Amino acid sequence: MSDNQIIFRPIGIIRTEHTNPEATPIQPIFAKDCEGCVMVAPEFVAGLADIEDFSHVYLVYHLHKVSRVTLVTKPFMQDKEHGVFATRSPCRPNPIGLSIVRLVSRDGGTLIVKGADMLDGTPLLDIKPYTRRFDNISTERNGWQDEVDDATAAKLGVRNYCN
8 A cells, every 4th residue: 555645625614512422422313403513614615505405415524533543443332343444433544424414404604404423623524415316225234233223222322412
């Protein structure tokens, strides 16, 4: 592998109520009622044209509070080790987060979203529309996730932050 660097420039910042990583829901499904404010930098606001016509968007962001990388990890929902790429652990070689959130409203360069599972002050790298034409895929295998029952997933995923 080469040492080529890839440098991303944040296009904005995500504001949420989440300040403690240990109390933050681990996925948007467990943060349904958690509101977030996506503040897009002025030079990128023109790129938001027509985004309000979508009910959901992908937020791509930098996991800026991650301080370590591990290739084998125990995910939040199971006490067994797995390769980091078979999990959604934040401790990855490239700490990039991805969440599908409900787009509630847009006011200029500000998006109000529901399902915010990221920490306050998270740097935003990109926004993409979610569309059932391309993104609604029924899975055939869910790996170790199939071993975790729904009640356990809900208990461990919400982490008692948002109701």
